[in-house]
Amino acid sequence: MISSNNPTNKSQTPCPSNKENVEEPGDKRRRIGLGKMVIPPKHVANSRSKNTLSSVPIQSNRAGAGDSSAGSETGSVCGTTSGMEFKSREDVDNLLNEKMMGKTKMDLKGTAEQNKQKMEYIKKLRACVKMFQKREDDHLLEKEGFLQTVQSLEERIVEIDILAKNKQDELITELEQFKEKHSTLQEICTKEEADKLAAVESYRKEIELKIVAEKSRDTLSESFAKAQQENISLQEILKRNQEYNSSLQQYNSKLQSEATANSEMHSKLQNENNVLKEQVIMFRSKSDILQEQLSSARTSLQDAVKEKEEMKSNLDCNRSELNQIRDERNSQIVQIQHLTADVAMYKNELNTSCIALENVTKRIAEIEVTCSMQKEQMKLLQKELDSANAKLKMADSTNIETRMEYKHQQKLVEDLQISLADAESRILDGDKLRKKLHNTILELKGNIRVFCRVRPMLNDQEHNGSEANHVSYPAATEFLGRGIDLMHKEKKHSFTFDKVFDHEASQESVFVEISQLVQSALDGYKVCIFAYGQTGSGKTYTMMGRPEEPEMKGLIPRSVEQIFEVSQTLLSQGWKYKMQALMLEIYNETVRDLLTSKSNSRDLGKQLDSIRNGNPSDLTVVDVRSIGEVSYLLTQAAQSRSVGKTQMNEQSSRSHFVFILRLYGVNEGTDQQVQGVLNLIDLAGSERLDKSGATGERLKETQHINKSLLSLSEVISSIAKKDDHIPFRNSKLTYLLEPCLGGESKTMMVVNISPEESSSGESKCSLQFASKVNSCEIGVARRQTQMRH
Ligand SMILES: Nc1ncnc2c1ncn2[C@@H]1O[C@H](COP(=O)(O)OP(=O)(O)OP(=O)(O)O)[C@@H](O)[C@H]1O
Numbered sequence: 196m197i198s199s200n201n202p203t204n205k206s207q208t209p210c211p212s213n214k215e216n217v218e219e220p221g222d223k224r225r226r227i228g229l230g231k232m233v234i235p236p237k238h239v240a241n242s243r244s245k246n247t248l249s250s251v252p253i254q255s256n257r258a259g260a261g262d263s264s265a266g267s268e269t270g271s272v273c274g275t276t277s278g279m280e281f282k283s284r285e286d287v288d289n290l291l292n293e294k295m296m297g298k299t300k301m302d303l304k305g306t307a308e309q310n311k312q313k314m315e316y317i318k319k320l321r322a323c324v325k326m327f328q329k330r331e332d333d334h335l336l337e338k339e340g341f342l343q344t345v346q347s348l349e350e351r352i353v354e355i356d357i358l359a360k361n362k363q364d365e366l367i368t369e370l371e372q373f374k375e376k377h378s379t380l381q382e383i384c385t386k387e388e389a390d391k392l393a394a395v396e397s398y399r400k401e402i403e404l405k406i407v408a409e410k411s412r413d414t415l416s417e418s419f420a421k422a423q424q425e426n427i428s429l430q431e432i433l434k435r436n437q438e439y440n441s442s443l444q445q446y447n448s449k450l451q452s453e454a455t456a457n458s459e460m461h462s463k464l465q466n467e468n469n470v471l472k473e474q475v476i477m478f479r480s481k482s483d484i485l486q487e488q489l490s491s492a493r494t495s496l497q498d499a500v501k502e503k504e505e506m507k508s509n510l511d512c513n514r515s516e517l518n519q520i521r522d523e524r525n526s527q528i529v530q531i532q533h534l535t536a537d538v539a540m541y542k543n544e545l546n547t548s549c550i551a552l553e554n555v556t557k558r559i560a561e562i563e564v565t566c567s568m569q570k571e572q573m574k575l576l577q578k579e580l581d582s583a584n585a586k587l588k589m590a591d592s593t594n595i596e597t598r599m600e601y602k603h604q605q606k607l608v609e610d611l612q613i614s615l616a617d618a619e620s621r622i623l624d625g626d627k628l629r630k631k632l633h634n635t636i637l638e639l640k641g642n643i644r645v646f647c648r649v650r651p652m653l654n655d656q657e658h659n660g661s662e663a664n665h666v667s668y669p670a671a672t673e674f675l676g677r678g679i680d681l682m683h684k685e686k687k688h689s690f691t692f693d694k695v696f697d698h699e700a701s702q703e704s705v706f707v708e709i710s711q712l713v714q715s716a717l718d719g720y721k722v723c724i725f726a727y728g729q730t731g732s733g734k735t736y737t738m739m740g741r742p743e744e745p746e747m748k749g750l751i752p753r754s755v756e757q758i759f760e761v762s763q764t765l766l767s768q769g770w771k772y773k774m775q776a777l778m779l780e781i782y783n784e785t786v787r788d789l790l791t792s793k794s795n796s797r798d799l800g801k802q803l804d805s806i807r808n809g810n811p812s813d814l815t816v817v818d819v820r821s822i823g824e825v826s827y828l829l830t831q832a833a834q835s836r837s838v839g840k841t842q843m844n845e846q847s848s849r850s851h852f853v854f855i856l857r858l859y860g861v862n863e864g865t866d867q868q869v870q871g872v873l874n875l876i877d878l879a880g881s882e883r884l885d886k887s888g889a890t891g892e893r894l895k896e897t898q899h900i901n902k903s904l905l906s907l908s909e910v911i912s913s914i915a916k917k918d919d920h921i922p923f924r925n926s927k928l929t930y931l932l933e934p935c936l937g938g939e940s941k942t943m944m945v946v947n948i949s950p951e952e953s954s955s956g957e958s959k960c961s962l963q964f965a966s967k968v969n970s971c972e973i974g975v976a977r978r979q980t981q982m983r984h
Pocket residue numbers: 649650651653698728729730731732733734735736737844846847848849878879880881947
C-alpha cells in the first residue's frame with residue numbers, strides 16, 4: 196500500500212488497520228498522471244512490484260468486490276469465504292500452515308467433516324490464488340501505468356535535463372560574467388584600497404607636515420620672540436653701554452680738565468717755587484750779608500772787649516800807677532776823671548755796640564725764623580708738588596686705564612653692534628622664514644581661517660548677576676586655545692577653530708595673531724578680515740575698539756599702524772609704498788561712500804564691479820601717507836556710518852562697514868612691484884526679530900541685515916559643498932566679498948559671541964556658521980607681484 200513517498204518505511208511499519216491511509220493503485224496513477232512533482236524513482240517502483248506480497252496488505256473483500264469475473268467464478272467460494280480476508284502475509288502463511296496442520300490432499304480416507312474442511316481450505320486457497328491473480332493483473336496494470344509514467348517522467352527528465360543544461364549554461368555564462376565582474380570589482384577594490392592607503396598615507400604625511408610646520412612655526416615664533424627679547428636686551432645693553440660710554444667720556448674729559456688744571460697748578464707752583472727759590476737765594480744773600488755784619492760786629496765787639504781788656508790792664512797799671520801816683524793823685528785826679536769819662540764813653544759805646552749786636556742777632560733770628568718758615572713753606576710746597584705730581588701720575592695712569600677701558604668699551608660696542616646686526620639679520624631671516632611658513636600653512640590648509648572671541652559680561656550685566664557658565668573652554672592640550680564648548684538647552688556643543696579668545700583676551704593679544712596676515716598685504720596679497728556675530732557681541736569693539744585709548748584700539752587702527760611702521764622699516768630695503776584708503780557701507784542693500792558728505796552720498800550699488808576691480812569712478816579714494824591721515828578718515832567714516840540704538844546694543848551698527856587699504860610697493864633696487872589690498876569689514880549684527888523688538892525703519896534695517904547675512908551663509912554652504920554655482924550675486928555683501936571668498940585672498944573671520952545665557956541660541960548658530968566657514972576650502976591666495984618696466 197503506497198501512502199507516502201517512502202515505501203521502504205511502509206514495509207517496515209505497515210499500518211493495515213488504518214483504512215484511511217490505504218491508497219488505490221488507480222489513485223496512485225491518477226496522482227502521477229496529474230504530473231505532480233511527486234515522482235517515485237525507478238528503483239522504488241521496482242522494489243514495490245517485487246515486494247507487493249510482503250509489503251502490501253491484502254484486502255480480499257476489495258479484490259472480490261472489484262473483480263466481477265472472479266466473483267462469478269467463485270461465487271460459492273465467495274459466499275462461503277465472505278468475510279475472509281488476507282490482510283497480510285501472516286494471513287497467507289496462516290492459510291498455508293492450516294494445510295500443514297491437517298492431513299495431506301492425498302489422504303482420501305478422511306471423514307466428511309474433514310472433507311468439508313478440505314473444501315473450505317481449497318476455497319480459501321482458490322480465493323487466495325484469485326486474489327493473487329487479481330493483484331498480479333493490478334500490478335501489471337500498475338506496472339504499465341508506471342512504465343508510462345516513467346516514460347513520461349523520463350521525457351520530462353530529458354526536458355528538464357535540457358532545461359537544466361540550458362539553465363546551467365546560462366548560469367555558467369552568468370557565473371563567468373559574475374567572475375569577470377568579481378575580478379574587475381576586486382581590481383577596483385584593490386585599486387581603491389591602494390588609493391585609500393595612499394590617501395591615508397598622504398593624509399598622515401600631511402598631518403605630519405602640518406605638525407612639523409606648526410612645530411617649526413612655534414619654534415620660529417619662540418626664536419623670534421627670543422630674538423626680539425635678545426634684541427631688546429641688546430638694545431638695552433647698547434643703550435646702557437652708550438650711556439656708560441658717554442659718562443666715561445664725560446669722566447675722561449673731566450679728568451683731562453683736571454689734569455690740565457693740575458698741570459696749570461703745577462706750573463703755577465713751579466713759578467711760585469722759583470719765586471720762593473729766588474726769595475730764598477735773596478734771603479740767603481741777605482743772611483750772608485747779615486752774617487758778615489754779625490761777624491764784623493763780633494770782631495769789633497771782640498776788638499772792643501780786647502780794648503776793654505787792654506783798658507782793664509791799663510786801668511790796673513793805672514791803678515798801680517795810681518797807687519804810685521796817689522801821691523800824685525791830686526795831680527792826676529783830673530787825669531783819672533778824664534780817663535773815667537773816657538771809660539764811661541767807651542762803656543756807652545760798648546752798650547750801643549751790644550744793643551746793635553742784639554738787634555743784629557734779633558734780625559738774624561728773625562731772618563732765620565723767616566728762613567725756616569720759608570723752608571717749611573717750601574717743604575709744604577714740595578710736598579704739594581710731590582702729591583700733585585703723584586696725582587698727575589695717577590691721573591695719567593687712570594687716563595691710560597680709561598683710554599684702555601674706552602677702547603675696550605668701543606670694542607664691546609662694536610661687537611654688540613655686530614651681534615645686533617647679526618641678530619637683526621637673523622630676525623629678518625626668521626621673519627622671512629615665518630612668512631614663508633605662514634604662507635605654506637595657509638596654502639596647505641587652503642581654507643578660511645576662523646577665530647572666535649567671547650565678549651566679557653558688560654558692567655550692568657555683572658551687576659545683574661548674569662554668569663557665563665554656559666561657555667567653557669576644553670583643557671585638553673589638543674584643543675587648548677582652540678576649543679569652545681557651549682551649553683544650549685542642557686546640551687553641550689563643542690567647536691574647534693584656529694584660535695579661541697576668551698573674555699579676558701586683550702585687543703593686543705587678538706592683533707598679535709592676525710599681524711602676520713596684515714603683513715601679507717605689504718607682501719602683495721589680498722587680505723580680508725571680517726567680524727561676524729550677533730548684535731552686541733563685540734564686532735565693532737574687535738574691529739575698531741576705542742582708538743583714542745591705546746589699550747583698547749581694535750584691529751583696524753592697529754593694522755594701519757603696523758602697515759605704516761613696517762613700510763617705514765622696509766625703506767631701508769629699497770621698498771617705497773603708496774597707499775590709498777576707501778571706506779564704504781552697505782546699508783539696506785545700498786552701497787554708500789563714507790568719505791563724502793552725507794548729502795553727496797548716493798547708492799553705488801551699480802559700481803560694485805569697478806570697486807572690486809580697483810577703479811571706482813564715484814567712490815572717494817584718498818592717498819594716505821601717515822597713520823594720522825587714516826585715523827582722521829576713520830573718524831570721519833564712523834560719523835557718517837549708520838548707527839542706531841537697539842534693545843541689544845546702545846550703539847548698534849546698522850550696516851556692513853568696509854575699509855579698504857590699497858598698497859602699491861616698488862623696490863627701487865630690484866624693480867619689483869607688489870600690489871596688496873587689506874579689506875577690514877565690520878558686519879552688521881544678526882538679530883532675531885522677536886528679540887530685537889524692532890519696528891518701522893529698524894525692522895526694515897534688521898530684515899535687510901538678516902537677508903544679506905543669510906546670503907552669506909548660503910554662499911558659504913555652496914562653497915563648502917563645492918557646488919558648481921555659488922550664489923555670490925544674491926546680495927551686495929556677498930558680491931563684494933566674492934574675491935575674498937573665491938580663493939584669491941587670504942581670508943579670516945572673527946566670530947564674536949555674547950556671553951549671556953539668553954544668547955546661547957544665537958551663539959550656537961554663529962558658531963555653527965563659523966564651523967562651516969572654517970571647513971570651506973577656497974583655494975590658495977596668490978601674491979600680486981611683477982617687475983617694473
Ligand atoms: N572684548 C570686549 N571687552 C570689553 N567690552 C566689550 C568687548 N566686546 C564688546 N564690548 C562692549 O560691548 C558692547 C557691544 O559691543 P559692539 O558694539 O562692539 O558689538 P557689535 O557686535 O558691533 O554690535 P552691533 O552688531 O549691534 O553693532 C560695547 O559697549 C562694547 O564696548
